[in-house]
Amino acid sequence: xxxxxxxxxxxxxxxxxxxxxxxxxxxxxxxxxxxxxxxxxxxxxxxxxxxxxxxxxxxxxxxxxxxxxxxxxxxxxxxxxxxxxxxxxxxxxxxxxxxxxxxxxxxxxxx
Amino acid sequence: xxxxxxxxxxxxxxxxxxxxxxxxxxxxxxxxxxxxxxxxxxxxxxxxxxxxxxxxxxxxxxxxxxxxxxxxxxxxxxxxxxxxxxxxxxxxxxxxxxxxxxxxxxxxxxxxxx
Numbered sequence: 001x002x003x004x005x006x007x008x009x010x011x012x013x014x015x016x017x018x019x020x021x022x023x024x025x026x027x028x029x030x031x032x033x034x035x036x037x038x039x040x041x042x043x044x045x046x047x048x049x050x051x052x053x054x055x056x057x058x059x060x061x062x063x064x065x066x067x068x069x070x071x072x073x074x075x076x077x078x079x080x081x082x083x084x085x086x087x088x089x090x091x092x093x094x095x096x097x098x099x100x101x102x103x104x105x106x107x108x109x110x111x
Numbered sequence: 112x113x114x115x116x117x118x119x120x121x122x123x124x125x126x127x128x129x130x131x132x133x134x135x136x137x138x139x140x141x142x143x144x145x146x147x148x149x150x151x152x153x154x155x156x157x158x159x160x161x162x163x164x165x166x167x168x169x170x171x172x173x174x175x176x177x178x179x180x181x182x183x184x185x186x187x188x189x190x191x192x193x194x195x196x197x198x199x200x201x202x203x204x205x206x207x208x209x210x211x212x213x214x215x216x217x218x219x220x221x222x223x224x225x
Binding site: 089 | 161215216
């Protein structure tokens with residue numbers, strides 16, 4: 001079983017705050033790193049898929065970076081809004097196509 | 112495409128009964144994953160298939176669990192006999208096999224074993 005870890009487990013921020021969380025993954029046998037957004041009572045939905053060391057992706061106020069050599073990725077949310085409240089999952093995809101998820105970071109944005 | 116379709120959405124069964132969860136992946140996707148969501152372990156990978164072939168089932172908790180993918184458009188996850196500790200939400204996801212492709216999730220099956 002591959003070790004994909006996310007921190008923090010949960011985070012409470014005020015509306016307007018910027019925040020970031022971390023995903024660490026094995027640096028060997030790397031294929032891709034995924035970020036998903038998971039709202040309560042729904043299914044996870046992909047935000048980003050990153051494959052190259054140094055990749056940076058952005059979608060609106062959310063962005064992510066990737067360091068495959070040291071095995072970590074950061075997800076940033078600028079100017080958090082209540083609708084950003086969700087669990088953010090990262091997933092490591094190895095060359096064998098196995099997709100292993102971390103435990104997630106639960107974000108709550110207070111108005 | 113309707114997305115990944117799982118059935119049933121909810122299942123309540125008695126301990127000892129056989130339970131079969133079903134998944135229809137997105138047409139054209141050649142990778143299929145079964146996950147179990149629990150409070151303790153989050154999204155736990157049970158088994159995954161590439162081109163209908165099981166590649167890694169090391170996440171299947173016990174011999175009571177089995178999964179099949181008889182063709183590209185259908186997969187089942189079976190628990191026999193079921194136990195109360197199997198109660199969880201089971202998700203199926205599919206993706207294209209390429210290195211930069213995301214996984215698409217079904218709505219999940221909430222299983223309760225009483």
